[in-house]
Amino acid sequence: MAIVIPTINLKGGVAKTTTTVGLAEVLAAEFKKKVLLIDLDPQTSATTMLIGDRRWKELNKNGYTLAALFEEALDPDESKFILDKTLQKNVSNISSLRNLDLLPSSLDLINIQDVLAKMPTGPFYSDNPIEILKKAIRPIKYNYDYILIDCPPNMGIITLNGLRIANGYIIPAIPDVLSTYGIPYIVDRIEEFSNNMDIKIEALGIVVTKFKEDSKVHKDILGKLKKGMIPHVFKSIFKESNQIAKAADYSQQYSTFKEKWEEDGQYNAFCNLAKDIIERYEG
Template identity: 25%
Template sequence: MATTIVSVINQKGGTGKTTTTINLGRALSKLGHKVLLVDLDPQGNLSYSLDISEPKFTLADAFTGTKKLKEILIQKGELFFVAPGSSELVDVEISLVTQEKRENFLKNILSGIKGFDYVLIDCPPSLSVLTLNALTASHQVLIPLQMEVLTMQGLNQILNTVGKIKTTLNPKLQVKGIVIVMYDKRRKLSSEVEAFLQENVNEKIFKSRIRLNVKLAEAPSFGQSILDYDPSSNGAQDYLALAKEFTA
């Protein structure tokens, strides 16, 4: 199969974006797909969560051209690879502002990578030059969403951004869907927001729900995905179900 590049995006922090990138990616690899995670967030939370704290080379080296992407990759499991991020991406972002075709750098970097079925990009929690790079390079967008009062406002901003990118920079960009995260069916608000989404959003909403799960919160402390940390947990089962639905 051809490589599918997916931006995992939410312009609000703390929405389960990094958790979804890691665990959906690992679940896809468990299903036999070769997966690359790209840590595009200067905070480097994805890399840290997979016990990559001081990599020799990072994505910043690929942006500056001192290393090719394949030279910075770290294998973290069978069929499971990471392009680590770092705080140096802040400097990369500043330098990109003055570059011509600054939104195409990541697209060019990823064009040199072969053999992966899925590339999942963990985007910064803002509409930055780095996020524009991710959206320009991607075929699809996946949106993790909490069932909170401000959910619709944030979702509308994301969909508007994707629409603008589609019309100006990347006509092939599609919304793969919305995945409901940190879900607690006992909360009335969760069901109310979900019902509102079903009635008012045209984009696909995945049937798989990522339930609130203590083990999901613990896994990064041990530098592992939830599927490696506790395969029997609700979190592991939920992300495996999402991966199956994602590839259906």
């Protein structure tokens, strides 16, 4: 069964999506894993990075996004979510890449989130709003080695759907005061959630992003993070780089993963991050 790893930070713009997409691509391209990326963020950044704006608009128009899944949960009499049509196979703008699939997001998730939050929760409700995603991926979870989840910068009910099926989570963070401030809260909150649900969700570690080598603040905070007790800081450090920002543009075409992420050492950083995760789960 797939290992499920969401990417979480309550701070916006800390490279959650970039980390999730790059990690999904490296696992598929360099480590030959079968990977599914689930985009739970209504901003649809991971979706547009992997299939482009035009294809996303078409899917959204036809209701083939995760918004349909959550809408259906609100109105179970009407069947809206069609897994086969929503699941996008062999995505990414790297032409040689195979085995990366996507469940795309939609801007419509913003409104749905507010309504879902008012649904009753708890183990005695058959349509528990925290289990919607878990039920939906049941038919396909054996098809993948890894399922990565791009979460919005909050701990709302849609993010909890991702955590419900998680084995471990990663926290991307810029090593500055505001991007790291919320980390202890996230760790505590997820621990509380996993205790309540009686499941185990491991804090896999902090991924340092947008690191500026010439910044004293970045160096000091990185030092503090490394000395801190939990969670562990991954060895891979992602430096601030123009190439990464360019990689967000789907209209650029690449033939290999290396070509897309190589510049400024991001290629190695992604490979090492993937290695650490594979080692953790596959020994």
